[in-house]
Amino acid sequence: MKRIISLFCLLLACCLLAGCAARAAARRPGTFALGDPSFSAEHEINGIDPHNAYSGWACIRYGIGETLFRYSDRMEVQPWLASGYERLDSNTWRITLRDGVRFTSGRMLDGAAVKECLEHLIRVHDRARADLKIAGIQADGQTVTITTAEPNPALLNNLSDPYGCIIDLQATTADGLVAGTGPYRAVEMLPGQRLELEPNRDYWDGTPQMEHITVRTISDGDTLTMALQAGEIDAAYGLPFLSLPIFQNGGYTISSAATSRVLFVAMNFSSPVLQQQEVRRAVAMGIDKQSFAQVLLGGNGQAAAGPFPAGFAFGGGVAAPEYDPQAACALLEQAGWVDTDGDGIREKDGQQLTLRWLTYPSRQELPLLAESAQATLRQIGIEVSVLSTASHTSLRADPEAWDMYASALVTAPTGDPAYFFSSCCLDGSSANHGGYHSDALEALAGELAATFDTGRRNRLAVQMQQQILDDDAYIFCAHLEMNLVARAGVTGLTAHPCDYYEITAALQVE
């Protein structure tokens, strides 16, 4: 018996010793490790080649590639690798390139390189081809002239999408390492696991400070949290919001920005109950967005009015129904919905006021929203039955299967308002699951497509948002914030509303 026990103790001790001996060594100074759940094939990021699916996100996020134009904090387009542009007519744009910019391959950035890169992009990348509508490109020294097949007011916005990263096409290695113009260059990559970066000594806009950067894919939120706590990474992108309070002390800095990723509810216009606008309006007034964003998202989201955050150039200035249970009850009573049998649920013509709420669990905030809405709508006499399932994509195609569909969407990925309306709200929209139609909105959308002036586009976008809200076609609940948490001593790592720029030349560790 004693032999068994001592043998057991010995083995246990061996295991522990092995652990101690191999304890991860403290990292060298001048190095930086970032934990990021998004560098993986599940996010369609298979590497850093911007011409492949969504891999451009990695290219631009980790400071490898840069685009001709970039987004400001208000999502307005500004020159970046370009120094300026001129619109010759509604289909022709002349872009002047910055002088003295070098790819990490050593080649100079000039019109020929940009032409080569963009021509390849529109040949291989379906989404880019459809967005950019490019008919031809001419290069002449430091200028490129782009001709579009039809008027494309959002051309510069779309060129700033991560797929628009300008790379030296001739320098791409066999294992997919591209040469961009950014402050860092990739030296080693295992997609879905890690990416190793070294500084670009010839960077045109400042001096990159870090000797070596490692990006680790950490898809599990709790692992990401603990890796940052244990000091195995210096910063983390996209921590679960429930973990954020752990880092709200002097040891860390949290940078967050409201993105255009919105949690929103689509109304099904073929549902008989929801065809009554009073009911739609009452539902909109019966959801407590403020408590949802403040308490349930722990302040990691902002209550939304329209599809775009108020900080965007085309975001503010829209009015959505406020949370007001009394007014909602009054509306419902006006429409003939009264609780006659005392069970707390309103009826009309013998029919209970029950709504089916379809959503999915893969985005952790959506089930929370469903529960929150269920509880507050119950108080105004509306029963909500929640179906949260991974097969929501097939269910939402069947208009008989649901009344309200809650999902998450990035409404302005390129800082251009037209995208949201054309994908969700118009007759030809592929994601107009609820079958919403408005003549006024169709007319405004036609006008938007032919308008080039940014100020007028923004005003039109506000008008269109108001139209949707006045029709109670959608309820926009909250804009999610993206966060970057870094240990104290890390500077120059700031969250950006477009969710693209992470590692820049400003990154520094003291």
Add this chain to the structure above:
Amino acid sequence: MSRRACRVRLRLGVLLVLTALLLLAVVFARQICPFDPYAHDYAAALLPPCPAHPLGTDQFGRDMLARVLVGGQTSIFSALGLVGVLTLTGTAAGLVCGWAGGLWDTLLMRLADLCLAFPGLVAALGIAALANGGSAGAVLALAVIGWPKYARLVRSHTLTLRDSDFVAAAKLAGESPAFVVVRHILPNLAGPVLVTAALDVGTSMMELAGLSFLGLGAQSPAAEWGSMMSGSRSMLQLYPWVLLAPGLAIFLTTALFNLLGDAVRDVLAPEQNTAG
């Protein structure tokens, strides 16, 4: 009756009473606990255990004790339902295989191989999607994967029993096969099957929880222990009680059913004396 046998029976009795109490508490949860398990109260969100809320509150400000009790309805009864389905189908299939043998045996055992070798998650996704979400789909999915275990157990016992002296004697006495099965085989199978079933209640609870985490089982806001734990796993460091309350409930239930299984075995097969 020996002193030992008395003690074994007494223990079984005590455990049965405890199990009954647990089931009653769960069934009458809403009458026992003063709080509504579904009412939101953001002012009382994430309170640690205190006299008013003995197990604390979750992020919606819901009382954890109330949620754990109500959650037991889903957790315990779907686990019991699953084990019930498993036992019935498994026993039936095993009996056919062991008693009839031949073609039926081969066919059913090949089917069992198919189900055992099929990865559970793939099956669960397919079946649960057919059943359109909800607990029933998850139970069905796990039943499809789980029945062969019982079928094999019952089959091997039936094979042994079929060749035993008392079955041969009963056959010689001219009793019909159905009578022999019901009178002689089934009672002897009850022991091993019941013990396995009791031990499986806990495991089933965990498996159902795993599926509901994938959106294939219980739906929000219905409280269910496993999904209550997995849904709040990020709270482990800051608000551990939100995880510990359902965890404690799973532990107590699993332990209770395991001890019950041990006790049943001791009463049915006294010669083994495996429990303390």
Add this chain to the structure above:
Amino acid sequence: MRKRVLFPRTARVVLRRLALMIPLLLAITLLSFGMMRLAGSDVVLQRMESTGTVLSQQALDDARAQLGLDRPFWQQYLHWLCGVLRGDMGVSYVSGQEVFSAIVQRLPATLLLASLAVAMTVVIALPLGILAAVCRGRAIDWLLRAASFVGGSLPNFFVALVLMYLFAIRLRLLPVISTGVNLTSALLPALTLAIAMSARYLRQVRAAVLEELARPYVAGALARGVPFCRVLWGSVLRSALGTLLTLLALSIGSLLGGTAIVESIFLWDGVGKLAVDAIQMRDYPIIQAYVMWMAILYSVLNLVTDLVSPLLDPRLRAGEAPA
């Protein structure tokens, strides 16, 4: 003499079992092919959702046509089957990696984790199970059984997070994220798996030892004056080991199939994580390969168990091999 008789029989059994694998594999791959299509959604929709963007119906249809997802079900299955027969398992819809190399690449990690977890389970469950049996009814027995209930009723993500918190953040002994396929990084995930398995096996070893101790030969040996330790080590332990090995063979199958939750928490790049990601993304070629891997594993392990168990337990040698 005996060997000459035994060998052809074993060879026959092996051949028969291997032949049976072919219909099993056909049935199982067809079934999983059908199941994943019943599950709704497909890789094109899943990709769109995970990037939070909207594609036009035309773009969706094009993407489907490119992957051959627009063809009828049986054509897709036949196409896949022909590929497999030619030794081509296809490429992943999501990463574009070759399916065969994707699986093979992850096998070392899965093998290391599985073997370490099994070793830890034996080291924990065997001595503690015997201890509990020998000290039956005493405080230590109750304590061990209570511990095994606790270990058995905790979900593994909970155990993983607690261990991670304890060893990596409080004690700072082990790393949170794996630094590659090595022993240090494997310790915590293996321990997580071993805790749940040990909890189950501890009770089973205890029961097996008690059953063995109650046999007449033990009483006889003790009466003859053989020391208790000799009886315990000699006969009782051997039979307990047999029980444990049969049980472990079943667990090894599920371990080699991957343990998705533990793997993704500890960033352990094994087969299980690959499979779960593939299922969530509806990455059919990977799922098919995974299903085949599990079916082959199951058949082989079953065969090995059936061949080995008569060697451990002489009483089984006379009986027929279980189906």
